[in-house]
Amino acid sequence: MVRLAAEHEAFRRSVLTFGAREIAPIAADVDRKDQLPPEIVERFVDLGLVQLMIPERFGGPGADLTSVCVAREAVAESGSMALAQLAGQNGIVAYPLLAYGSREQQERFLPELAKGAIACVCLSEAGAGSDPTVMTTRARRDGGSWVVTGQKSWISYGKAARYALIFARTGEPVPGRGGGSGISAFLVETDSPGFIEGRHNVKMGGRGIPNVEVFFDDLRVPTENMLGDEGDGFRSAMRALHLMRPPIGAIAVGGAQAAFSYARDYAKQRYQGRHSLVEYQGLRWMLADMATRLEAARCLLYECVRQVDEGAPLDSIATLSSMVKWMTAETAMRVTTDAVQVLGAAGYMDDHPVERYMRDAKLTTIYEGTSQIQLNTIARGLIRSATARRPPGTGPATDASTTDRSR
Structure with a gap:
């Protein structure tokens, strides 16, 4: 516990x-x-x-x-x-x-x-979601400003936010430094001319939080609004993502807890014939499975943030934060789905909140990096760790069958 x-x-x-x-x-x-x-x-x-x-x-x-x-x-x-x-x-x-x-x-x-201004991040594009390094939004220098043109997709808050952190390509990738090089970050106010909000997306879950398409029509940004060095903005994005994955995991754990508690209480009060649902072994096992997965996910989550708060190097947290994101999201999906199943036909109706919890849980497997991207990140971290610990001259040679091609 x-x-x-x-x-x-x-x-x-x-x-x-x-x-x-x-x-x-x-x-x-x-x-x-x-x-x-x-x-x-x-x-x-x-x-x-x-x-x-x-x-x-x-x-x-x-x-x-x-x-x-x-x-x-x-x-x-x-x-x-x-x-x-x-x-x-x-x-x-x-x-x-x-x-x-x-x-x-x-x-x-x-x-x-600090006064509570809402902020948004404009990173993903329709063709650059899980791999934002292929983004097409560009910024060109014009005197004392940068002029941004392009489009971003699935942006939470949009103009409901006061500030937007925008990522745009300001140069070509530097050989040996990965596709993320050449991308810069800009902090702008969303009421700036050229920051245009497009279609409001209708989502399956996470409803209530605005999600929109954003267009940049010659958005002029002062040079002093560039965050970090030119062409190095992608690094700041990854730093933010690594640290924001555990809080997404916390949402997943909280939602799973709500679903489990509701299903457990329903099963205690609901009778089939002369027996409450919790008297049936199959349902008891489901509840036991849900509770155990939930507690394991919660333990991993708070171990990760404990290490962050105690000053662990952020590079060392990347693998663990992805473990948290993957495990909590997948646990939430499993627990909320089982909660619907415990309620049966009633769980499929919006008379009970478990169907909403299940829809909301699905989002945690997608945003801030999909579950599949988390597994790629975890695998890379494990492979790098194993390579660093192996004595020189030992271990199998890497060939085409073992090389990680996910980058």
């Missing part, structure tokens, strides 16, 4: 209380209407949840990654995996800014993020 520190446990209980009072009553309605209520966003901001990751020196709460995961898990457990995304939401921009931004950029943007 995961044992949280006293301060984290107290924080978890406070978020659960907030979730029971303000999230649970509106969760189904948010899903049906597919709209993000402005008042609930304001509540997240008022409680310091949106801006959890912003350091205290810039006016933020200065929470650690464990706190972010605690908050997301608690909101998801309260009934909305979609609204759980609001906890620590702008950290996906704050992390790259803290890692690669100049002092001037940090002092300009982070105090605004």
